Amino acid sequence: MADVPADRYLYRPEGGWPMSTEAILMMAVAMVIIWGGLIASIMALRARPDRTDLPPGGEDDHREDAGIIEHDT
Amino acid sequence: MTRFDSTAIDAEAVGLVSTDNTTTAPREQFTGQVGFILSAIGSAVGLGNIWRFPGVAYENGGGAFMVPYLVALLTAGIPILFLDYALGHRLRGGAPQAFRRVKKWLESLGWFQVMICVLIAVYYAAVVSWAASFFVYSFGLEWGDDPAGFFFGEHLQVADVGGADAWLTFDFVAAVLIPLVLVWLVAIAVLAAGVVKGVQRANVIFIPLLIVSFGALVVRALFLDGAVDGLNLLFTPDWGALSDPDVWIAAYGQIFFSLSIAFGIMITYASYRRRRSNMTGPGLVVAFSNSGFELLAGLGVFAAIGFLAMESGTAVADLPIAGVGLAFVTFPAIVSQMPAGAFFGALFFGSLVMAGFTSLISILQVVSAALQEKFALSRRAATLGLGIVLGLISVLGFSTTTGLILLDTADAFVNNIGIVASAIFMCVFVIWIYRRGPELRYHLNSVSTLPVGRWWYVCVGAIVPVMLIVMLTGFIAARIAEPYEGYDTTYLLFAGWGSVALLVIGAIVLTLPRWRSREEFTPWPTYPPTDTSTARKGAGR
Numbered sequence: 001m002a003d004v005p006a007d008r009y010l011y012r013p014e015g016g017w018p019m020s021t022e023a024i025l026m027m028a029v030a031m032v033i034i035w036g037g038l039i040a041s042i043m044a045l046r047a048r049p050d051r052t053d054l055p056p057g058g059e060d061d062h063r064e065d066a067g068i069i070e071h072d073t
Numbered sequence: 074m075t076r077f078d079s080t081a082i083d084a085e086a087v088g089l090v091s092t093d094n095t096t097t098a099p100r101e102q103f104t105g106q107v108g109f110i111l112s113a114i115g116s117a118v119g120l121g122n123i124w125r126f127p128g129v130a131y132e133n134g135g136g137a138f139m140v141p142y143l144v145a146l147l148t149a150g151i152p153i154l155f156l157d158y159a160l161g162h163r164l165r166g167g168a169p170q171a172f173r174r175v176k177k178w179l180e181s182l183g184w185f186q187v188m189i190c191v192l193i194a195v196y197y198a199a200v201v202s203w204a205a206s207f208f209v210y211s212f213g214l215e216w217g218d219d220p221a222g223f224f225f226g227e228h229l230q231v232a233d234v235g236g237a238d239a240w241l242t243f244d245f246v247a248a249v250l251i252p253l254v255l256v257w258l259v260a261i262a263v264l265a266a267g268v269v270k271g272v273q274r275a276n277v278i279f280i281p282l283l284i285v286s287f288g289a290l291v292v293r294a295l296f297l298d299g300a301v302d303g304l305n306l307l308f309t310p311d312w313g314a315l316s317d318p319d320v321w322i323a324a325y326g327q328i329f330f331s332l333s334i335a336f337g338i339m340i341t342y343a344s345y346r347r348r349r350s351n352m353t354g355p356g357l358v359v360a361f362s363n364s365g366f367e368l369l370a371g372l373g374v375f376a377a378i379g380f381l382a383m384e385s386g387t388a389v390a391d392l393p394i395a396g397v398g399l400a401f402v403t404f405p406a407i408v409s410q411m412p413a414g415a416f417f418g419a420l421f422f423g424s425l426v427m428a429g430f431t432s433l434i435s436i437l438q439v440v441s442a443a444l445q446e447k448f449a450l451s452r453r454a455a456t457l458g459l460g461i462v463l464g465l466i467s468v469l470g471f472s473t474t475t476g477l478i479l480l481d482t483a484d485a486f487v488n489n490i491g492i493v494a495s496a497i498f499m500c501v502f503v504i505w506i507y508r509r510g511p512e513l514r515y516h517l518n519s520v521s522t523l524p525v526g527r528w529w530y531v532c533v534g535a536i537v538p539v540m541l542i543v544m545l546t547g548f549i550a551a552r553i554a555e556p557y558e559g560y561d562t563t564y565l566l567f568a569g570w571g572s573v574a575l576l577v578i579g580a581i582v583l584t585l586p587r588w589r590s591r592e593e594f595t596p597w598p599t600y601p602p603t604d605t606s607t608a609r610k611g612a613g614r
Contacts, residue, residue, distance in 0.1 A: 019301050023308035026136025030308075033143060034368050038361035045354040048522045049106060055519055055598040058348040060102065 100165065101268040101452075103345050108273040110355045110362075113342055115276035115431030116333045117363040118283070120200060120400075123428060126327060126367040127374040128395025131307055133323045134314030141315070141324035142364075149540060150328040151360045152532035153496060155525060157334055158352045159513035160503070161343030162520070163596050167442030168337035169583070171344065174594060176507055181584040182498050183443065186337035188579035189491045190439040192572055193336075195463055196480040197433050198260065199471035200397075202252035203228070204425035207401060211408065211418030220405035225477075228401075232474035240564040242475045250472035256430070257467065261460035263434050264441055265453050268345050272434055279427040284366075287424040290417055291373035294380070297411065303379020306389055307371055322547065325540045330488060332363055333432065335496035337439040344442070348597055353521035374399065381407045397477070400425060437463075449589040478560070479568055485557055486569040489548040491576050493541050500538045510534065512600045519598045 019027075103109040130138045164171040169183030206228065210216060216223035225231045230246045232238035263271040294300060314320045333339060343352065374394075381403065382389050393403050408418035437459065444455040470479055504510045510530050517525045556562050557569060 019305050020309055022310055023136060023305050026139060026310050027304065027308040030136075030139045030368055033139075034361060034364045038358070038365045041354070041357040041361050044523070045106070045351070045358055049354070050349075050351045051520060051522060054349050055602070057599075058597040060099065060347045060349075 101345055102347055103273055103342075104269055106351070106355055108269070108277060109342065109346055109350075110358055111280045112273055112276040112431075112435070113339065113355070113359040114362045114366075115280050116338050116342065116435030117331065117359060117432075118280075118366045118428055119331070119333070119432035120197075120425065120429050121331045122363065122367045123287075123370045123374070123425065124396055124399045126331065127307065127371040128399065129323055129327050130371055131375070131389075131394060133320040134311045134317075135306065136308040136310035137312050137314050138320065138324065141321045142327065145321075145324045145328040145540075146360065146364055148532050149325055149537045150332050150334065150364075151357065152529055153329075153334045153537055154332060154339060154356050154360055155353060155517060155529065156499065156503070156513065156533050157339035158343040158356055159517050161340035162346055162348075162350070162352055163513060163516040164344075165348075165594065165596075166344050167341045167439060167446055169443050170446045171340050173588070174596075175503055175509055178584075179502055179507075180588075181580045182495070182502065183337065184583040185491075185498070185576055185580035186335075186340075186495050187440055187443045187583070188576040189336040189487060189495060190338070190436045191463060191579070192483060192487045192491070192575065194433060194436045194440070195467040196471055196483055197429065197436060198256050198464075198467050199249070199253055199476060199480060201426060201429035201433055202249065202256045203401065204422050204429055205252050205256065206248060207405070208419055208422035208426055211422055212415050214405075214409055214415055214418065216405045216409070218409070220409070221402045223405070224401040229477055230474050231477050234475060234478055235561060238474070240475060240478065240561055241568075242473050243469070244474045245468075245472050246474060246476075249476065250468060253468055253472050254464070256433075257460060257464035260430070260434055260437055261456055261464070264437055264456040264460070267452060268438075272438055275434060276431050279431050283424055283427040283431075286420045286427075287366075287369065287373070290420045290424065291369055291376070293411075293417060294373045294376040297376060297380035299380040299383030300376035301379065302383060303375035303377065303389070304372065306379070307375040318543075322540070322544055326544060327367075328364075329496070329541070330492070331367060332360065333435065335499055336492050337443075338435045341439045341442045342435065349520065351521050353517055353523040353525060357523060377407045378403065381410065384410045397481075443583075446590055447583075447586070447588055482557060482560065482565065482568040483572045486572045487576070490545065490573050493545045493548075497538050497541050497545065500533050500541075504530070504534045515600055515602070516596075516598070 103112065130142070133141075160171045160175070161167075164174040166174065167183070168186040169180045172183040173180035210228075228246075228248055230244075232242055232244070234240050263275050265271065266274070295304075329335070346352070378389055378392060378394060381387075382392065385406075393399050404421055405418065408414040408421065411417055440459050440463070441452070441455045444450055444459060445452060448455075450458070470476065503513075510533070514525050514529055552565075552569070556565055560569075
């Protein structure tokens with residue numbers, strides 16, 4: 001797979017074998033697509049967290065954790 | 074002006090009445106987008122992200138593996154995640170409830186998924202407990218110069234199965250049993266506290282902590298001597314691998330097993346979102362977070378392995394690079410040779426505990442939700458019941474000297490047959506037979522900011538089932554041709570195939586009793602849409 005010798009761990013040059021160009025390229029591509037995709041999806045969600053044109057209805061009951069507290073006035 | 078019924082709420086809060094639609098108490102809900110996303114990430118990011126992805130990528134083409142991996146993410150991972158979300162969010166229930174609302178008899182598929190969670194939970198808790206023990210051992214580097222001997226011999230005291238000992242023993246190991254009981258107690262406490270005060274709160278605390286601690290570990294690993302050698306091995310592409318069908322199957326398998334899809338978790342979590350909630354936008358964040366964490370794990374694990382290979386003068390191929398061996402043998406060896414090893418050992422095993430625990434509670438929530446909904450149980454009654462029963466099974470099966478063998482066998486069969494079959498059934502019945510694809514797509518598009526195109530039908534109706542059928546038949550054929558890991562065939566019949574049989578039997582038995590909660594339910598938004606403007610916004614896009 002790699003173009004470094006099979007016994008690279010036994011006969012290692014000072015400072016170690018450099019990372020191959022192909023490996024650097026594939027690492028960069030993976031990072032850009034996956035972490036870039038994550039950042040893009042977070043930014044898109046922050047820009048538009050929810051639909052503002054939802055169909056009518058679909059109101060939930062509230063529960064004990066985050067119910068809207070309404071008081072008689 | 075209306076006044077909220079505080080009596081009903083208080084009764085529900087202390088667990089006296091059901092949390093679902095059987096009483097006046099409404100369904101539990103995540104408080105918002107962040108809580109839901111962190112909980113879903115907590116479920117998806119688990120032990121497999123840390124110990125499975127790096128090894129799978131290395132063995133299947135290195136850098137070239139990223140091509141099938143990304144294709145699998147886009148054509149299988151995200152589409153099935155959206156299918157789970159659509160089912161849970163539209164049909165407002167855990168797996169049995171949601172499938173029952175597709176077709177009454179399909180409740181059994183929901184219970185099949187619940188049974189998968191039951192079986193996974195009992196052994197997954199054991200692995201979390203090992204990680205917790207090793208977190209403590211890290212401070213004194215207790216494994217010394219022989220991590221393998223320490224893990225298999227001193228900690229687990231693995232029996233000599235196939236030799237002097239039986240394949241299944243009830244010789245309990247205190248060092249495994251005590252942490253395992255503690256894991257169950259904490260998990261029960263979290264579930265009993267509810268979706269917001271328990272599940273969401275645990276994830277809001279643990280997920281940021283996991284990212285920071287694991288991130289720090291990865292950064293340190295990247296600066297170790299020899300780290301570049303490890304990264305070279307992981308990312309140097311073998312383009313020839315792309316023509317190997319097994320590499321593509323491995324990529325689909327990795328995406329499929331790591332996203333916590335198709336066995337009820339994402340259906341259950343989505344059912345706890347408010348109806349008027351964005352689903353696909355957060356879904357994309359969850360999917361990319363899961364893959365992002367896997368990539369981070371790949372960098373950290375291979376940088377550390379490169380360091381160990383250099384320090385010990387061995388080839389990477391001779392080291393355990395995946396699974397239990399990577400976590401509990403290779404990593405302790407790495408930690409022993411690292412500067413400030415005790416600290417980084419604690420970071421690694423602490424990360425494993427957090428990743429595992431947040432996944433464990435999501436698995437158990439599937440079981441709890443199903444029991445609450447079908448049998449009209451309160452949250453606390455369901456949690457306590459499942460905690461005692463599953464905790465006992467977990468302790469009996471996995472804190473003994475044969476626990477590791479049973480875990481390995483059950484894990485292989487439940488994942489490769491149970492989850493894969495569950496996903497195939499889901500696609501075939503929901504999409505093909507009962508034709509609910511357009512309705513579910515309409516639902517997602519009505520509430521979400523990211524529109525789902527017609528490509529989704531191709532993914533969940535064709536690509537996913539075909540790939541999974543290939544995976545399933547391949548695994549079954551391999552198991553028929555040769556015993557799993559060379560284990561005893563009688564043992565495999567009970568522990569392996571028996572686990573699969575248990576999934577089916579459990580699904581049938583749990584479907585039979587009368588459904589005790591109320592049946593009235595109206596999906597929202599109405600489908601097919603009556604209003605033309607609504608129709609334009611939905612499926613028409």
